[in-house]
Amino acid sequence: MRWVLRLLAVLLVLIVLGAGGLYIYLRQSLPKIEGEVRLAGLSAPVDVLRDSYGIPHIYAASLEDANFALGYVHAQDRMWQMEVNRRIASGRLAEVLGAPALETDRFLRTLGVHRVSQSAYQRVDAQTRRVLDAYAAGVNAFLASDPVLPPEFIILRHRPEPWSAVDSIAWLKMMSWDLSGNWRNELLRLRLAKRMPVARLQEFLPPYPGDAPVPLPDLRTLYGNLEKEAVQLAEDLSEHVAALALPSGEGLGSNNWVVAGSRTESGKPLLANDPHLRLTAPAVWYFAHLDAPGAGMIGATLPGVPMVVLGRNGRIAWGMTNTGPDVQDLYLERLDSAGNYATPDGTQPFATREEHIKVKGGEDVPIVVRSSRHGPIISDVLQPAREATPRGYALAFAWTTLAEDDLSIQAVARLPLARSWEEFVAALRDFASPQQNMVYADIDGNIGYIAPGRVPVRKPENDLHGLAPAPGWDARYDWTGYVPFEELPRAYNPASGRLWTANEKIVPEGYAHYITSEWQEPYRSKRIGEMIEATAKHNQGSFARMHADVVSLAARELLPRLRETRPRSEEARHVLHLFESWQGEMLAGRTEPLVLWAWWRELTRAIYADEMGDAFAGNWMARAPFLINVLNDKDGQSRWCDNVNTAPVEGCAELLAESLEAALAELRRRYGTDMSAWRWGPAHAARHEHRPFGRQKLLAKWFDIVVPTPGDNYTVNVGRMNFGDDEPFENHHAASLRAIYDLADPEKSLFIHSGGQSGNRMSPHYESFAAAWARGEYVPMSTDRGRIERAAAGRLTLIPAK
Numbered sequence: 001m002r003w004v005l006r007l008l009a010v011l012l013v014l015i016v017l018g019a020g021g022l023y024i025y026l027r028q029s030l031p032k033i034e035g036e037v038r039l040a041g042l043s044a045p046v047d048v049l050r051d052s053y054g055i056p057h058i059y060a061a062s063l064e065d066a067n068f069a070l071g072y073v074h075a076q077d078r079m080w081q082m083e084v085n086r087r088i089a090s091g092r093l094a095e096v097l098g099a100p101a102l103e104t105d106r107f108l109r110t111l112g113v114h115r116v117s118q119s120a121y122q123r124v125d126a127q128t129r130r131v132l133d134a135y136a137a138g139v140n141a142f143l144a145s146d147p148v149l150p151p152e153f154i155i156l157r158h159r160p161e162p163w164s165a166v167d168s169i170a171w172l173k174m175m176s177w178d179l180s181g182n183w184r185n186e187l188l189r190l191r192l193a194k195r196m197p198v199a200r201l202q203e204f205l206p207p208y209p210g211d212a213p214v215p216l217p218d219l220r221t222l223y224g225n226l227e228k229e230a231v232q233l234a235e236d237l238s239e240h241v242a243a244l245a246l247p248s249g250e251g252l253g254s255n256n257w258v259v260a261g262s263r264t265e266s267g268k269p270l271l272a273n274d275p276h277l278r279l280t281a282p283a284v285w286y287f288a289h290l291d292a293p294g295a296g297m298i299g300a301t302l303p304g305v306p307m308v309v310l311g312r313n314g315r316i317a318w319g320m321t322n323t324g325p326d327v328q329d330l331y332l333e334r335l336d337s338a339g340n341y342a343t344p345d346g347t348q349p350f351a352t353r354e355e356h357i358k359v360k361g362g363e364d365v366p367i368v369v370r371s372s373r374h375g376p377i378i379s380d381v382l383q384p385a386r387e388a389t390p391r392g393y394a395l396a397f398a399w400t401t402l403a404e405d406d407l408s409i410q411a412v413a414r415l416p417l418a419r420s421w422e423e424f425v426a427a428l429r430d431f432a433s434p435q436q437n438m439v440y441a442d443i444d445g446n447i448g449y450i451a452p453g454r455v456p457v458r459k460p461e462n463d464l465h466g467l468a469p470a471p472g473w474d475a476r477y478d479w480t481g482y483v484p485f486e487e488l489p490r491a492y493n494p495a496s497g498r499l500w501t502a503n504e505k506i507v508p509e510g511y512a513h514y515i516t517s518e519w520q521e522p523y524r525s526k527r528i529g530e531m532i533e534a535t536a537k538h539n540q541g542s543f544a545r546m547h548a549d550v551v552s553l554a555a556r557e558l559l560p561r562l563r564e565t566r567p568r569s570e571e572a573r574h575v576l577h578l579f580e581s582w583q584g585e586m587l588a589g590r591t592e593p594l595v596l597w598a599w600w601r602e603l604t605r606a607i608y609a610d611e612m613g614d615a616f617a618g619n620w621m622a623r624a625p626f627l628i629n630v631l632n633d634k635d636g637q638s639r640w641c642d643n644v645n646t647a648p649v650e651g652c653a654e655l656l657a658e659s660l661e662a663a664l665a666e667l668r669r670r671y672g673t674d675m676s677a678w679r680w681g682p683a684h685a686a687r688h689e690h691r692p693f694g695r696q697k698l699l700a701k702w703f704d705i706v707v708p709t710p711g712d713n714y715t716v717n718v719g720r721m722n723f724g725d726d727e728p729f730e731n732h733h734a735a736s737l738r739a740i741y742d743l744a745d746p747e748k749s750l751f752i753h754s755g756g757q758s759g760n761r762m763s764p765h766y767e768s769f770a771a772a773w774a775r776g777e778y779v780p781m782s783t784d785r786g787r788i789e790r791a792a793a794g795r796l797t798l799i800p801a802k
Helices: 002-027 063-090 099-111 113-123 126-144 151-155 165-178 182-192 198-204 219-242 383-387 408-417 421-430 523-534 540-547 553-563 570-581 592-615 624-631 634-641 652-671 697-703 770-775 785-791
Strands: 035-039 046-050 056-059 254-259 270-278 286-292 295-301 310-313 316-322 328-334 341-343 346-348 351-357 365-371 393-399 436-442 447-450 456-458 479-482 490-492 498-501 686-690 705-707 733-735 737-742 750-753 794-800
Touching: 046 063, 046 785, 056 063, 056 785, 063 099, 063 113, 063 126, 063 151, 063 165, 063 286, 063 295, 063 794, 099 351, 099 365, 113 165, 126 165, 126 408, 165 408, 182 198, 182 328, 182 592, 198 592, 198 624, 198 634, 254 316, 254 436, 254 447, 254 523, 270 316, 270 436, 270 540, 295 408, 295 737, 295 750, 310 408, 310 737, 316 737, 328 341, 408 421, 421 436, 421 447, 436 498, 447 498, 498 523, 523 540, 523 553, 540 737, 553 570, 553 592, 553 624, 570 592, 570 652, 592 624, 592 634, 592 652, 624 634, 624 652, 634 652, 686 697, 686 770, 705 770, 750 770
Parallel strands: 035 794, 056 286
Antiparallel strands: 046 056, 046 794, 254 270, 254 498, 270 733, 270 737, 286 295, 295 310, 310 316, 316 436, 328 393, 341 346, 351 365, 436 447, 447 490, 456 479, 686 705, 737 750
């Protein structure tokens, strides 16, 4: 028996020593922040000062050297994130993750983002190319030092290949993918066309408040004999894309606002911004300060991309929200027996190219990508379509981002160098995708707004307006160019002294061009406007309170109908008592938000799951305007409360009571029987999902960042949920960063993002911002070198190699 104990003791010592050795080894993957390193590619020494938050302050003798250093520190802190992101953009995940990533790669190779990025690189001006090349050289200087890489590389036994300028352009384009999603609604309309008439479909996908529904033809009549095949194609594609490990296109929101000096205590403008994106670990953004002769900038950078994307320089500040234009159209291409497709001028062959996808642990997979005059044929990525006899139709995807002359990266490179409104606007002429609402302020007291980006011009006779897949052989559905830059929405020094956007409708009645009819609901926009007007003279504190606001105007609109419910249990009666005085504040420490959203979830299921059939699971959302119209019986819409699959006619009062009981049962199952212990914050925790380990339960516990949060889908401090998830109340889309710029003293500007500066799980900066972000706090970011020197946590000097 004694020898067994000795053996166990020896094994325990070996395990401890092994774990200790692994820990010591992995600690070597943390960035070097002190001393000197000699690197090829620099023209002069560069100082990199790290502050206590891990934010690098880069001092260089040229803009190119500053971006070389930015590439170097990005690689030090975020190399795994950069590696995954570029492999998503280029369709090369399977080389690292194996066969499970093959379908994602197949789809992305078909889109051809990396291919069109190569064309963009050849078209950018000399200065932009120098910046891109310098950044790539900085990344590669780090990789050439043979560093110990973060745990993900070790777990997956992978080492990254050299970075290229094209990788940077491709990832910027994939950010555009994450901010575009109209094509999903096109597929949904096509799927639902066989289940309901256009009038019912327009109730389910209602117009923007105050607008009339966009007239649509009867889709079944339009598609004629295509209907069965077209709808099946749409269903297959919807299910296929939903299963891919791609940015989802959800969370298409953001907030920004700016007020002139007439509305501030200081007499100079204040500007705020909080772009809403899918929460990831590490965070989407990385803070940095670049200082070079004639080029000082500070703010949020994108790992993998040079320059500051959101921030300020010594004279101006800017912020962005997504405009949400309709820049994606689907086209049904009709095929002949020879495999050609129909056009208004007869048939023509597809353009084709062959690609080979490398698969870790398997053989290469060849694919043939077809493209029509509208764009890549995305129905070819479907396994059934590849294996079955051709149905006689193909689905093409048109998207402005796939244009080879998209020079958005050039605009990103020029924007931080602007010194005035005129230079700011001039830089944005090249900004093509995704269209953004950009607000501006400068130290001279000017404020402005512009929405740069390419928006397709559709013909007057286009009766689909980009809302459903169009017959590709009919010329009336072809784009005829883009909205001229001079005619895009803009404002400069308005008499009101304030500008704001929150993805709401930004164009007035009578605007000459069609941008979209699918604007985001105006709940956040209305609330921002209320808060701007409620304070006579704003300061940073009032702006911070606006960022943190969790009043849900959607909940306030819904509550009167919910309060009319006839309870069927004492627990339901208690809920209605709680709701009597509650005003829709989505506070983390309250019970009411959790009960409301559980009830909302069950109510939406009861109201429209029967009409949607098998399309319900992938489209189960809160849909506040639709839900409120149904409960208010607008134009007889309470008929949605009847279950179309049963003989009895159900009413909304019955569904309200039943769904409340179902919600309470679900809450008891998830959180226990004591309602007083139910809290919104933990249920609505913000989950920053790691790629790819967030999908592996054991690894997710270490790599994901999870923090309780307030808010809901419709609050200014947003936190979007996915009803169909295993954890349906978890927050997956939120403010990826928050910034407040004080143009009276730009050094007092404040920043925070949702994770931490490091992408290395071994670092104390991996999630160091998360708790403060959830509490609505900020960190200062100064450009004053003396102040930075005095408080620096480390000083690394990059020296040109001899």
